Amino acid sequence: MSSYEARFKVWRGDVRGGGLEDFAVEVNDGEVVLDIIHRLQATQAPDLAVRWNCKAGKCGSCSAEINGRPRLLCMTRMSVFERDETITVTPLRAFPVIRDLVTDVGFNYAKARQVPAFVPPEGVGPGEYRMMQEDVDRSQEFRKCIECFLCQDTCHVVRDHEENKQAFAGPRFLMRVAELDMHPLDAAEESGLDRKRAAQDEHGLGYCNITKCCTEVCPEGIRITDNALIPLKERAVDRKYDPLVWLGNRIRRRT
Numbered sequence: 001m002s003s004y005e006a007r008f009k010v011w012r013g014d015v016r017g018g019g020l021e022d023f024a025v026e027v028n029d030g031e032v033v034l035d036i037i038h039r040l041q042a043t044q045a046p047d048l049a050v051r052w053n054c055k056a057g058k059c060g061s062c063s064a065e066i067n068g069r070p071r072l073l074c075m076t077r078m079s080v081f082e083r084d085e086t087i088t089v090t091p092l093r094a095f096p097v098i099r100d101l102v103t104d105v106g107f108n109y110a111k112a113r114q115v116p117a118f119v120p121p122e123g124v125g126p127g128e129y130r131m132m133q134e135d136v137d138r139s140q141e142f143r144k145c146i147e148c149f150l151c152q153d154t155c156h157v158v159r160d161h162e163e164n165k166q167a168f169a170g171p172r173f174l175m176r177v178a179e180l181d182m183h184p185l186d187a188a189e190e191s192g193l194d195r196k197r198a199a200q201d202e203h204g205l206g207y208c209n210i211t212k213c214c215t216e217v218c219p220e221g222i223r224i225t226d227n228a229l230i231p232l233k234e235r236a237v238d239r240k241y242d243p244l245v246w247l248g249n250r251i252r253r254r255t
């Protein structure tokens with residue numbers, strides 16, 4: 001087993017401010033960045049705050065930025081960096097810092113609550129649902145989400161624009177709207193809930209200009225832009241300009 005000493009810069013501070021602190025720390029074969037953060041806690045900075053749970057890329061807790069890129073600390077191998085490179089670890093930039101590498105991701109939970117749940121179809125009980133395999137596959141891709149919020153952190157609509165947060169749900173939750181809107185058994189429309197209109201008017205779909213940055217950082221490899229956001233945009237536009245829908249809306253408005 002070989003080991004070497006790496007140079008790290010780790011952001012330390014809290015809501016009042018902070019800065020980067022330098023460390024030289026031992027690295028062994030096979031380690032990931034979270035191992036190094038744990039070694040720093042054990043040997044040099046016992047009060048260094050970091051959030052983590054599974055150390056297996058499945059809980060989505062250890063999100064941070066490594067050399068400015070949103071990543072999971074537990075899934076970033078030290079071997080992807082040069083041994084003489086200084087590795088900078090900072091908290092997620094789009095969310096308020098609580099302390100050191102821990103941010104307050106409550107924005108995401110608030111946005112999650114704004115997306116109405118699946119509406120079960122009338123007269124079909126659980127266990128009686130029948131769907132085409134391609135519809136199952138689509139939902140399953142979106143359901144791989146571990147809610148790490150790296151996509152939310154990287155999206156330029158909110159990353160440097162705090163003022164957009166109110167009107168924009170972010171890629172993770174627009175993907176949730178898309179999943180439900182494309183679900184063949186979702187009975188939202190029958191219950192008077194228009195998910196396409198809500199995507200535009202309440203969740204800020206129009207802010208997304210399909211840069212695909214969210215897709216690039218997703219640790220689950222979900223094709224957020226191609227499979228969720230672009231189809232949702234197409235469906236919202238189809239609905240807006242469909243002459244039958246337009247006519248139906250006019251009649252409904254008159255009556």
Ligand code: SF4
Pocket residue numbers: 154155156157170171207208209210211212213214215225229
């Ligand atoms: S594709 Fe849309 S949601 Fe994804 S990062 Fe770009 S603007 Fe944001």
Ligand code: SF4
Pocket residue numbers: 144145146147148149150151152172217218219220221222224
């Ligand atoms: S879609 Fe991907 S990047 Fe976004 S929260 Fe889910 S797992 Fe994380």
Ligand code: FES
Pocket residue numbers: 052053054055056057058059060061062063072073074075
């Ligand atoms: S600790 Fe669970 S995803 Fe990293």
